[in-house]
Amino acid sequence: MTLRFEDLDTAVAAMLARLPPALHIGAPLGLGKPHRLLNALYARVAADPARPMTLYTALSLDPPPAPPGLARRFMGPFAERQFGADFPRLAYVEALRRDALPAHVSVEEFYLQSGAMLGSAQAQRRYASLNYTHVARALADRGVNCIVQKVAAxxxxxxLSLSSNTDxxxxxxxxxxxxxxxRPLLVAEIDPHLPWLDGTAVVDADWFDLVIAPPAPHPKLFALPRQPVGDAQHAIGLYASALVRDGGTLQIGIGALADALCHALALRHTDNAAYRRVLHALDPTLQAHPAVRASGGLEPFGQGxxxxxxxxxxxxxxxxxxxVLRRKVVDKAPLMRRVNDGSASPLDLDLLDRDGQFLHGAxxxxSQDFYxxxxxxxxxTRRGIGMKRVSEVNELYGLDEGLERLQRRDGRFFNTCMMATALGAAVSDGLEDGRVVSGVGGQYNFVAMAHxxxxxRSALFLRAxxxxxxxxxxNIRWNYGHTxxxxxLRDLYITEYGIADLRGQPDEDCVIAMAGITDARFAPALLDTARRERKLRGDFAMPAEWSAHTRERLAETLAPFRRDGTLPDYPLGSDFTEVExxxxxxxxWLQARTGSRRGKLATVAAALAHGGGPGDDEALARMDxxxxxxxxxxxxxxxxxLALARTQASG
Structure with missing residues (x-):
C-alpha cells in the first residue's frame, strides 16, 4: 500500500524505517531531483553516523555562487528573481563545494554541473565516468535500495507523471x-509547478511506495538562464543548419550553440531569403560544400x-x-517502412497523423518560459511529445533496433566539445590533469549512433x-592529454570558420580540414607541427582565404545581420531585462580585457580617464x-x- 505524507520529516522517518542501515539512494539528474526531500534526508543522515549513505545522481542543479566585485552586484538581484528567494539549495552540494561531506556520506555523480566542481576533491574522487545508457546497470551493481523523484500529479x-525525468x-x-x-523503495515528491506530460511518462500513484505532497508555498522550478548568442555561436549554428536534411531526425545539446542552431533552422524555414543572404555572406560557396551536398540542404522544411x-x-x-518539428513517427515498424519508402496508404497516413509523435526525449x-x-x-501538441527511457532514446539496441532505425532516418546529432585535435579526437568532459568539468553524458552514445x-551524421561544435x-x-590542438x-569516430566538426568533414578520411586530409576551420593566428603552427610529425606533406601551402579566419572579419561580416535583427543576441528570448x-x-567586455595583470591595469587606467556617457545612469543604478x-x-x-560605452558603441 502506498503511504502518503505532507510533512517531509515524517516522510523521511518512514523511509528510514523501511530501509536497511546502509542507504544507497538514487535520484534523477536535473529537474526531477526533489530538493526539499533530499535536504531533509541529508540533514537526518548527516547527524547519524550509524546510517551511512551514498547518493547516486547527476547534474545537481544549484544557482551559481556570485564571484566578488561587479559580477556579484549583477548576479545577486538576478538570481533572487530567477530562482526565487526561497529556492532550496541542495545541502550536499554546498558541502561538496567545501569538501565538507561527513565521512559516512558519499555523493557519486556521472555528470556534473559544468565547471562547478573543479575545486572539490570529494566530487572529483567520486565522479563516475559512464555513458548515460550504462547508468542503470551501474545502479544495479551498486545495490541501490531507494529512488526518490519529483513528479507531477x-x-x-x-x-503521477515522471514528467521531466523518464530517463x-x-x-x-x-x-x-x-x-x-x-525492488527499490520508490518515493515521489509532488510538485504542482512541474508540467504534466502524458503517455509513457505516467504511472498509477501506487507504483510508488511513498508519495509526498508538501504544503505550499512551493519554490520555483530551477530555470536555466538563457545565454547571449555571439557572432561565433551564430556562425556555427548557421553552418550546422545547412547539414540538416528535410524529413530527417534531429538531436541537439544545450547552451548558446544549440540555441544558435535552432534559430538558424527556424530562419531557414520561415524566412528562407534572409537565411540564404546570411549564409552567402558567411561563405558564398557553402551550398557546394561536399558535406552540405551529400547530407544537408538550404531549402525550407517541406516534410519537417x-x-x-x-x-x-x-x-x-x-x-x-x-x-520545423513535425515529422511524426509511430511504434509500428511495417507502417514506418511504408512511410519511408513512399508506399503508405491514405489509411496509413491517417493513423500516423492521429497516433504519431514528432518529439521524443528522456x-x-x-527557462521558466519553456516550462x-x-x-x-x-x-x-502534448500528444505529439513522448517522454521515453534513455535506453530507448540514446541507442539503437535498447528496445527495438529495427523500428528505431526506421524512425531515425537521416539522423543529425549535434553536440558541443571544449577542444578537438587535428586528427579528429574530441575533448568534451574533462581536463588533461584528470579533473572532470561535466561528464560524458550521452555524447558518445549519439556519436556512435550516427556511425x-x-x-x-555526428557534428561536434566548438569555438575556434x-x-x-x-x-x-x-581550441584545435595537435594533441591533448584527455579524450x-x-x-x-571522427565525423563532422564545426567552428565559426566552417565545416570540417573527417569521416573516413586519412590523417593528412583530417589535418588540412581541421586547420581550415582554425583561427588564422594558430593555423600555421598547427600545420608546422603536422609536417614535423610526418602527417602532412612538406610542400602544403596554407590557402590565402584562411587568413580571413579572424574574429574581426567575422564580426564585420555579420554586423549587418546583427543590426537588422536577423541574428539577435537572444534568439530564443531572454531572462534579462533590457538594462541587464x-x-x-x-x-x-570587462572580463575579456582584465584576464591578465597587464590588461587589468590598462583597463583601469582607461576607465579612470573615461568620463562616462549618456544613458549609463539606469545601468549604474541597477548595479547599486x-x-x-x-x-x-x-x-x-x-x-x-567605460564598458557600457564601448559595448554600446560596438553593439
Missing part, C-alpha cells in the same frame, strides 16, 4: 530487479523534422512553434579559440553604483561606465 493524485527511473528499477536485488534527443530544451520549443530542462510553454500545450545509422589569463588559445570521443542585457555585454561610496566603488563605477 493529476487532480486527485491517483496518477533512468524505469531502466534502473528493471536493472536492479533483474540483478536479483529487491522528427526530434529524438535525450534532452528536450528551449530550442525544440522554437522548432515546434516555427513548424528529460527536459530550460510555461509545456504547461500550456494544446492537446494535439551506425545509414545516412546518420578561448581566452585564458588574458591570452587567446586555440572523450576517440579519433576513429546591456550589463551582460559590458561585463563580458549610481552614488558610489569609497575608492573601490568609484573604480567599479568608472570601469562599468
Amino acid at each position: 493529476n487532480a486527485d493524485a491517483t496518477r 533512468l527511473t524505469f531502466d534502473a528499477v528493471d536493472a536492479i530487479v533483474a540483478a536479483g536485488h529487491p 523534422l522528427y526530434g529524438c534527443s535525450e534532452m528536450i530544451n528551449e530550442g525544440f520549443r522554437r522548432l515546434v512553434d516555427a513548424g 528529460f527536459y530542462l530550460g 510555461d510553454w509545456l504547461h500550456g500545450l494544446d492537446d494535439a 551506425a545509422l545509414p545516412g546518420g 579559440t578561448r581566452e585564458s589569463g588574458g591570452k587567446a588559445e586555440s 572523450t570521443i576517440p579519433r576513429h 542585457q546591456r550589463l551582460v555585454r559590458a561585463l563580458a 553604483l549610481a552614488a558610489p561610496r569609497g575608492i573601490g566603488e568609484r573604480i567599479e563605477a568608472r570601469l562599468l561606465r
Whole structure:
C-alpha cells in the first residue's frame, strides 16, 4: 500500500524505517531531483553516523555562487528573481563545494554541473565516468535500495507523471530487479509547478511506495538562464543548419550553440531569403560544400523534422512553434517502412497523423518560459511529445533496433566539445590533469549512433579559440592529454570558420580540414607541427582565404545581420531585462580585457580617464553604483561606465 505524507520529516522517518542501515539512494539528474526531500534526508543522515549513505545522481542543479566585485552586484538581484528567494539549495552540494561531506556520506555523480566542481576533491574522487545508457546497470551493481523523484500529479493524485525525468527511473528499477536485488523503495515528491506530460511518462500513484505532497508555498522550478548568442555561436549554428536534411531526425545539446542552431533552422524555414543572404555572406560557396551536398540542404522544411534527443530544451520549443518539428513517427515498424519508402496508404497516413509523435526525449530542462510553454500545450501538441527511457532514446539496441532505425532516418546529432585535435579526437568532459568539468553524458552514445545509422551524421561544435589569463588559445590542438570521443569516430566538426568533414578520411586530409576551420593566428603552427610529425606533406601551402579566419572579419561580416535583427543576441528570448542585457555585454567586455595583470591595469587606467556617457545612469543604478561610496566603488563605477560605452558603441 502506498503511504502518503505532507510533512517531509515524517516522510523521511518512514523511509528510514523501511530501509536497511546502509542507504544507497538514487535520484534523477536535473529537474526531477526533489530538493526539499533530499535536504531533509541529508540533514537526518548527516547527524547519524550509524546510517551511512551514498547518493547516486547527476547534474545537481544549484544557482551559481556570485564571484566578488561587479559580477556579484549583477548576479545577486538576478538570481533572487530567477530562482526565487526561497529556492532550496541542495545541502550536499554546498558541502561538496567545501569538501565538507561527513565521512559516512558519499555523493557519486556521472555528470556534473559544468565547471562547478573543479575545486572539490570529494566530487572529483567520486565522479563516475559512464555513458548515460550504462547508468542503470551501474545502479544495479551498486545495490541501490531507494529512488526518490519529483513528479507531477493529476487532480486527485491517483496518477503521477515522471514528467521531466523518464530517463533512468524505469531502466534502473528493471536493472536492479533483474540483478536479483529487491525492488527499490520508490518515493515521489509532488510538485504542482512541474508540467504534466502524458503517455509513457505516467504511472498509477501506487507504483510508488511513498508519495509526498508538501504544503505550499512551493519554490520555483530551477530555470536555466538563457545565454547571449555571439557572432561565433551564430556562425556555427548557421553552418550546422545547412547539414540538416528535410524529413530527417534531429538531436541537439544545450547552451548558446544549440540555441544558435535552432534559430538558424527556424530562419531557414520561415524566412528562407534572409537565411540564404546570411549564409552567402558567411561563405558564398557553402551550398557546394561536399558535406552540405551529400547530407544537408538550404531549402525550407517541406516534410519537417522528427526530434529524438535525450534532452528536450528551449530550442525544440522554437522548432515546434516555427513548424520545423513535425515529422511524426509511430511504434509500428511495417507502417514506418511504408512511410519511408513512399508506399503508405491514405489509411496509413491517417493513423500516423492521429497516433504519431514528432518529439521524443528522456528529460527536459530550460527557462521558466519553456516550462510555461509545456504547461500550456494544446492537446494535439502534448500528444505529439513522448517522454521515453534513455535506453530507448540514446541507442539503437535498447528496445527495438529495427523500428528505431526506421524512425531515425537521416539522423543529425549535434553536440558541443571544449577542444578537438587535428586528427579528429574530441575533448568534451574533462581536463588533461584528470579533473572532470561535466561528464560524458550521452555524447558518445549519439556519436556512435550516427556511425551506425545509414545516412546518420555526428557534428561536434566548438569555438575556434578561448581566452585564458588574458591570452587567446586555440581550441584545435595537435594533441591533448584527455579524450572523450576517440579519433576513429571522427565525423563532422564545426567552428565559426566552417565545416570540417573527417569521416573516413586519412590523417593528412583530417589535418588540412581541421586547420581550415582554425583561427588564422594558430593555423600555421598547427600545420608546422603536422609536417614535423610526418602527417602532412612538406610542400602544403596554407590557402590565402584562411587568413580571413579572424574574429574581426567575422564580426564585420555579420554586423549587418546583427543590426537588422536577423541574428539577435537572444534568439530564443531572454531572462534579462533590457538594462541587464546591456550589463551582460559590458561585463563580458570587462572580463575579456582584465584576464591578465597587464590588461587589468590598462583597463583601469582607461576607465579612470573615461568620463562616462549618456544613458549609463539606469545601468549604474541597477548595479547599486549610481552614488558610489569609497575608492573601490568609484573604480567599479568608472570601469562599468567605460564598458557600457564601448559595448554600446560596438553593439
